[in-house]
Each structure stands twice: as structure tokens, then as C-alpha cells.
Amino acid sequence: MRPLGRCPSAQGRAGTAMWLVDLFAGAGLLSYAFRTRGFEISMAVESDARAASTYRRNLGNHVICADVRRIAPRGHCDVLVGGPPCQGFSTLGKRHPADPRNQLALEFVRWAAALQPRCVVVENVEPFVRAPVWRRMATGLRDLGYTVTTYSLNAADFGAAQRRHRSFTIASTTPHISIRPQPEYRQRTVREAWAGLPATPDGSNWHYSPLPSLVARNRMRLIPPGGSKRDLMNIAPELCPPSWWRRRVELTDVWGRLRWDKPSNTVRTCCNNASKGRYIHPEQDRVISLREAARLQSIPDEFAFDGYPIDVARQIGNGVPPAVGCAVAAGVAAALSR
Ligand SMILES: C[S@@+](CC[C@H](N)C(=O)[O-])C[C@H]1O[C@@H](n2cnc3c(N)ncnc32)[C@H](O)[C@@H]1O
Incomplete structure (x- = not known):
């Protein structure tokens, strides 16, 4: 996959470089997108050591491995970005309003008050x-003088071969600016995203997929393209554990097989595990490799990862697809340079 390239420095009104601070930076995919669109990064914070190591390797030493709540805001900052943990809000999580991780979103108010980004x-x-903590965050940002707008973006509309709907809350000091990244590309397919990769994972550059157990391979063999665990329950109930019938609420794409000529479903943090989603290769009886997952996230092959496969899957699934991040960064740069 072609690298996304780097634009000349993003410049503010006075023609000076625009600086970024990234909180909950993960492996750095959002930072990577902003850097690709010409931003300089002064500071990033990430609490997971392996994600921070991936960040450092690709983006530089400015990342601090720490709990955001425990450090004093610092860094040259025109734009403050970040993706706080989503488990307390996700439809896949327990969505507990009291999940202590939900309060982390309020860190954006604390950091914005201290660094005064635009x-x-x-x-x-x-x-x-729609969560109570979002209202508190938005109120806090409005009280600081920002105008707050939200966008829902689908990665498939921005050049990633993946249906992935995510919210972007954008607070800006310039009233009435509209930062609405326009879809730049037609929808891409799994086949297009993987063009040029060896058909069989060769282990290089994280083109790695674990060998399935015998029972897993027997299950996968019977699942048609676009099919899932539901097909298996009809075709071969003897291969399905009793728990599959006991559970009433279930993910429809568990043990799902991708289709070549469509975008993938959302790539999540366990994208190397067939029992967690639609991660079976369109025709081979294996889960997708980590590099295939990265390609679906529009992560260029030049982006390196640190950690064990379980860490890398998490870093990939947690990340903002660079194709989306670049569109957001371009919209922010255009608005702030006016
Ligand atoms: C959704 S991911 C961010 C992904 C990132 N924006 C990207 O595009 O690659 C959230 C990250 O927040 C980190 N995190 C969770 N709690 C944290 C805390 N208290 N302080 C710093 N980082 C934290 C997690 O380890 C995880 O990597």
C-alpha cells in the first residue's frame, strides 16, 4: 500500500507551523494522520507501554508513557486531539455510565483550559x-469559549476498505466554522486493500495469522463468504458449542467470513480472533493477518508495530484509520489558516 505521503507544514494565520498535542495517543494513528497533513507534534500521552513504543518508533520521542490524569498539561498546542477509551460507550461494551474510564474524556477540558489550543x-x-460525560465535556469546552460541533464519519467514505462509523467532536475558537471533511474516494473493497500482499501470510511485516486449531478450521471450512456463526449453526450444529444457542444477544458477525468485493466490517481490537467478529479470510480457512487488518484500516505498510500479536491487534483496532484522520486534519488546517 502506498504511504500517505507528507504535506508541507500546516500553517496558521501568521504563516507559522501548527502544533499538535495528542492525548490517549495509542499507536499514534491519529498523530500520524495530522503529521501527514503537515502538523508538527509537540507532545503525546499514552499509558500502554507497547502502544507508546509503537508510537515512538513511527513518530518520535515526544510521546510520554503515562496516565493522562497524572501529568500537568504541557506542549506547544494549536490543536489538541485524542481518542479516549470507548469501552464505557461502545455498544459492544457494558456501557456502564459509572465506568471510571468514561471520566477520562474530561481531560480534554483540563488540557484545553491550560494549553488554550484553537x-x-x-x-x-x-x-x-449521547453520554452524560460528553455533555459535561462539551459544556466545559463551551465555557472556555469554544463552539462545539459533532460529526459522524464512516471510514468507507474516506478511502478505507472498512465500514467504521465514529463520532468526531470538534471544538473551535472560531465561531461558525464548518469542519466537514468531504468524502474523497469511492468505497474500496477488501480485494483492493490487499493488492500486492502475498496471498498466504509469510510472517514478514506483521503479515502474520495464527494457525487455527482443528475445530476452528473445520468450522471455517463451512462458512461461506458473507456468512457467519449462524450459517454454521444451521449446517453443522455438531461443531457448535451449546453456549451459542444459550446466548440470546449475540454479535451477528461473529465467526464471519469477509467478502472480497465489499468493504470489511469494523476492525476492532481482537481482529485476529474469529470468535470476536468478521475476521475470516474471504476464501482461506484462517483469520486475517495483522497486516491485512492494518490495510483495512488504511494504515500504510511503512507503519511498524511493537509488541505481541495481541498488542498489535489492539493497536490496529483502536486506531483512527489514517484515511479518516487525514481528512479531519485537512479540514482543521484549512479552517485555522483562514
Ligand atoms: C482508542 S485508543 C486511541 C487510539 C489513537 N487515537 C490512534 O489513532 O491510534 C485509546 C488509548 O488510550 C489509552 N489510555 C487509556 N487510559 C489512559 C490514561 N488514563 N492515560 C493515557 N492513556 C490511556 C489506551 O491504552 C489506548 O491506547
């Missing part, structure tokens, strides 16, 4: 913007 961008799952 713009704040917060990415999360769509239910985030």
Missing part, C-alpha cells in the same frame, strides 16, 4: 456523543 478534536464511538 481547536480540540475528540474521536470516539458514536454513542459517546
